[in-house]
Amino acid sequence: MADKNAITPTRNEDFPEWYQQVIRGADMAENSETRGCMVIKPWGYGIWELIQSDLDARFKSTGHENAYFPLLIPLAYLEKEAEHAEGFATECAVVTHHRLEAEKDPETGKTKMVPAGKLTEPYVIRPTSETIIGAAFARWVESYRDLPLLINQWANVMRWEMRPRLFLRTAEFLWQEGHTAHETATEAVTETSTIHQLYADFLRDMLAIPVVMGEKTEAERFPGAEMTLTVEAMVQDKKAIQAGTSHFMGQNFSKAQDISFVDRENQKQFAYTTSWGVSTRLIGTLIMAHSDDDGLVLPPRVAPKQIVIIPVTPKEDTRQAIIDSCNALAETLSSQTFHGQKLRVHVDDRDMGGGQKKWEWVKKGVPLRIEIGPRDLEGQKVCLQRRDQPVRDKSFIDREEFLREVQSQLDATHQTLLERATKLREEATEQCHELSAFENHWSSQENPGWLLTPWAGSREQEEELSKKHKISIRCIPLQEQEEATAPCILTGEVTNQWALWGRSY
RNA sequence: CGGGAUGUGGCGCAGCUUGGUAGCGCGCUUCGCUGGGGGUGAAGAGGUCGCAGGUUCGAAUCCUGUCAUCCCGACCA
Numbered sequence: 001m002a003d004k005n006a007i008t009p010t011r012n013e014d015f016p017e018w019y020q021q022v023i024r025g026a027d028m029a030e031n032s033e034t035r036g037c038m039v040i041k042p043w044g045y046g047i048w049e050l051i052q053s054d055l056d057a058r059f060k061s062t063g064h065e066n067a068y069f070p071l072l073i074p075l076a077y078l079e080k081e082a083e084h085a086e087g088f089a090t091e092c093a094v095v096t097h098h099r100l101e102a103e104k105d106p107e108t109g110k111t112k113m114v115p116a117g118k119l120t121e122p123y124v125i126r127p128t129s130e131t132i133i134g135a136a137f138a139r140w141v142e143s144y145r146d147l148p149l150l151i152n153q154w155a156n157v158m159r160w161e162m163r164p165r166l167f168l169r170t171a172e173f174l175w176q177e178g179h180t181a182h183e184t185a186t187e188a189v190t191e192t193s194t195i196h197q198l199y200a201d202f203l204r205d206m207l208a209i210p211v212v213m214g215e216k217t218e219a220e221r222f223p224g225a226e227m228t229l230t231v232e233a234m235v236q237d238k239k240a241i242q243a244g245t246s247h248f249m250g251q252n253f254s255k256a257q258d259i260s261f262v263d264r265e266n267q268k269q270f271a272y273t274t275s276w277g278v279s280t281r282l283i284g285t286l287i288m289a290h291s292d293d294d295g296l297v298l299p300p301r302v303a304p305k306q307i308v309i310i311p312v313t314p315k316e317d318t319r320q321a322i323i324d325s326c327n328a329l330a331e332t333l334s335s336q337t338f339h340g341q342k343l344r345v346h347v348d349d350r351d352m353g354g355g356q357k358k359w360e361w362v363k364k365g366v367p368l369r370i371e372i373g374p375r376d377l378e379g380q381k382v383c384l385q386r387r388d389q390p391v392r393d394k395s396f397i398d399r400e401e402f403l404r405e406v407q408s409q410l411d412a413t414h415q416t417l418l419e420r421a422t423k424l425r426e427e428a429t430e431q432c433h434e435l436s437a438f439e440n441h442w443s444s445q446e447n448p449g450w451l452l453t454p455w456a457g458s459r460e461q462e463e464e465l466s467k468k469h470k471i472s473i474r475c476i477p478l479q480e481q482e483e484a485t486a487p488c489i490l491t492g493e494v495t496n497q498w499a500l501w502g503r504s505y
Numbered sequence: 506c507g508g509g510a511u512g513u514g515g516c517g518c519a520g521c522u523u524g525g526u527a528g529c530g531c532g533c534u535u536c537g538c539u540g541g542g543g544g545u546g547a548a549g550a551g552g553u554c555g556c557a558g559g560u561u562c563g564a565a566u567c568c569u570g571u572c573a574u575c576c577c578g579a580c581c582a
Contacts, residue, residue: 162506162580355543376541
């Protein structure tokens with residue numbers, strides 16, 4: 001087993017299968033009996049809780065409040081905004097009955113439960129909550145004094161996807177959805193951008209994932225939105241993942257749902273609304289962005305355990321002293337903080353092989369592993385292993401020194417991950433001005449990375465190119481738009497708009 | 506919804522062509538040896554073979570139906 005990786009296959013051999021095995025190896029989640037739905041296990045849910053609590057604080061500090069709306073949406077609500085309805089129609093689960101009746105099969109004698117009590121008006125299990133929250137907003141908003149209305153909801157939603165994958169695309173998933181209503185378009189657009197930036201900061205600071213911030217083209221926009229802003233991440237197979245979106249709805253939804261108010265001139269006006277969300281897909285993105293052939297690699301700030309201490313007890317007579325020493329170290333560490341939160345430390349004193357324990361924590365992606373054995377105890381040292389470094393690397397440092405530099409070790413881990421991901425993305429993103437080079441690029445390999453091109457094509461032209469090469473415009477990056485004008489790669493028209501193309505999840 | 510495949514102990518599979526009521530690996534339990542490493546020896550626990558019919562003295566094996574899942578397409582956070 002000496003040189004074997006913990007995860008089979010490796011990323012190069014079979015990336016999608018590697019992804020599944022990382023999740024299994026880290027014991028994060030599993031497929032459930034319910035079609036397309038996953039069971040999120042404590043290690044995976046722990047990551048989600050950390051994501052949640054940090055985001056929640058960011059939402060609150062930008063003036064938002066949490067509320068909760070029903071899981072079931074009256075079917076009629078979904079019919080109000082045509083584009084929106086159409087966008088989600090094919091993936092809606094529908095509730096049509098409200099009672100079960102026991103029915104005995106006369107031949108087998110077995111009892112079956114049969115749906116009964118048909119509803120006159122069916123309900124849709126929310127695929128997203130614009131409509132039902134909009135209905136509430138319509139009641140809540142009467143005057144310009146009621147605005148802005150800044151609401152967030154933490155919830156589960158359901159989209160009957162054809163091809164589910166753990167975390168990345170499941171029929172039921174957890175997310176937050178922000179919904180806001182504003183007096184003016186400008187204010188609503190500002191809100192959309194504020195959240196866009198909030199997401200980008202969050203991904204960089206918590207998940208160590210660099211993103212490209214940009215706007216979606218009309219073809220890729222949220223159904224019913226006037227503008228969709230996105231943060232796009234590149235993962236290790238060079239595909240793109242849309243990690244979070246923030247939509248400006250204009251007055252589309254407020255007109256459809258009558259979210260109106262009396263303005264400062266005593267005139268009736270329709271509000272301008274926004275919505276924005278990130279989901280458990282962030283965990284999938286996180287896995288694909290950082291993990292290696294030995295399993296999950298967690299950025300410290302979302303690691304349910306940041307430091308795991310493993311006692312090495314080869315001799316019975318020193319065993320208790322070592323365990324005591326480990327517990328003492330854990331206690332000291334736990335009283336320290338990292339980015340405002342208590343360090344999350346765990347002593348693994350289970351009675352089992354040390355090697356097995358070590359590999360479990362490697363596969364779970366714990367940022368720092370500490371081992372303390374008889375020799376370390378004697379020399380007041382600890383054996384430190386960092387998850388962002390090769391698994392077999394270890395350094396023996398003074399215990400006191402370790403206590404002084406834990407935080408910087410954790411920060412350094414975060415920094416390494418962020419730099420690696422940034423480097424990967426930069427190396428796999430090229431500018432392209434020639435249509436022939438553009439077309440060749442997509443057939444050169446399965447996932448050849450991203451291309452940035454001058455773009456002035458129509459929606460139809462975009463869709464044709466997308467279909468032909470199985471790509472999409474990930475976004476019109478905000479940063480690139482100021483750069484020099486150039487002829488569109490397809491039409492030749494001189495433009496200052498640049499499009500970022502890639503294959504995506 | 507179109508094309509392909511599969512359903513056998515917790516997981517991964519063999520057995521099915523040539524019917525005779527289950528077997529392997531991993532995991533799990535107990536005990537021993539090990540102990541800076543995912544080691545090792547022994548002994549155990551655990552399945553009426555997706556479901557429903559049919560053929561047969563007898564079906565995991567043959568036939569029919571049905572359900573579910575997976576892979577390739579169209580859709581998608």
